[in-house]
Amino acid sequence: MFTGIVECMGHVADIQQQDTSTSGGNGWTVTVGGASAILGDCHLGDSIAINGTCLTVTEFDADTFKVGLAPETLRRTNLGELKVGAQVNLERALSAGTRFGGHFVQGHVDTTSTVLSVTPDGNSLWFKLQPADARLMRYIVPKGFIALDGTSLTVCEVHDPTHAGPWFTIMLIAYTQSHVVMPQRKVGDRVNIEVDMLGKYVERVLAGSLVDDDSAASTTGENASAADVATVSGVKRYVDTLVTRLVERRLDAVLQK
Numbered sequence: 001m002f003t004g005i006v007e008c009m010g011h012v013a014d015i016q017q018q019d020t021s022t023s024g025g026n027g028w029t030v031t032v033g034g035a036s037a038i039l040g041d042c043h044l045g046d047s048i049a050i051n052g053t054c055l056t057v058t059e060f061d062a063d064t065f066k067v068g069l070a071p072e073t074l075r076r077t078n079l080g081e082l083k084v085g086a087q088v089n090l091e092r093a094l095s096a097g098t099r100f101g102g103h104f105v106q107g108h109v110d111t112t113s114t115v116l117s118v119t120p121d122g123n124s125l126w127f128k129l130q131p132a133d134a135r136l137m138r139y140i141v142p143k144g145f146i147a148l149d150g151t152s153l154t155v156c157e158v159h160d161p162t163h164a165g166p167w168f169t170i171m172l173i174a175y176t177q178s179h180v181v182m183p184q185r186k187v188g189d190r191v192n193i194e195v196d197m198l199g200k201y202v203e204r205v206l207a208g209s210l211v212d213d214d215s216a217a218s219t220t221g222e223n224a225s226a227a228d229v230a231t232v233s234g235v236k237r238y239v240d241t242l243v244t245r246l247v248e249r250r251l252d253a254v255l256q257k
Helices: 071-076 134-139 197-212 214-220 232-256
Strands: 008-019 027-033 047-050 053-060 065-069 087-092 111-121 124-131 145-148 151-158 168-172 190-195
Touching: 047 065, 124 134, 124 190, 134 190, 134 197, 145 168, 190 197
Parallel strands: none
Antiparallel strands: 008 027, 008 087, 027 065, 047 053, 047 087, 053 065, 111 124, 111 190, 124 168, 145 151, 145 190, 151 168
């Protein structure tokens, strides 16, 4: 578990697509340097988020550490595009005594978003982004949380996902610009995103309650399913169903007294 408050920026010191060393496991590995600030209490097997991706330390010294990238990680994130020398956001897993300054970030990247525009606004920067998977837009709400390359940020604007070309915006203040990699992103670059996990859990619980309740099917005229709920119209329809059912039950309880 992470907070989205980047502790430091490191740099990619080495990339091996077929690392045959003991710590490489015969797979794709990345070694990050300039990380001494977060390695003082490091142990093998610890979790460190690189650009918002939770990864396992397989080797480390005073200034560098190595992680392995699974095929799924390479498919879902932008880490496969890293080059030697590139800067990366770094954050250790949350400890019990740490101040919680961001939001709940798992380090499980949902997809990437493409930068559509970068617009200065005084000493701030506005970024407009479009997720590769438009279905994730239902979890992105104005003033809600989102993690971009592991940085906890506040969503500013959200374009209706039912229209063509869904997008959302975030703003970076001057301080954040000097402590994360986001200002280096250009139009067309891909950024890792993790949406607020609380929204996913709420959706799952809601979908489960409706699927398990036959009255949902009778009220809507169709069987509810997780796939049905996983749409904007589906969420509205089934929320309406749930509210109606709860009101009816409450009225029944009152009339029986």
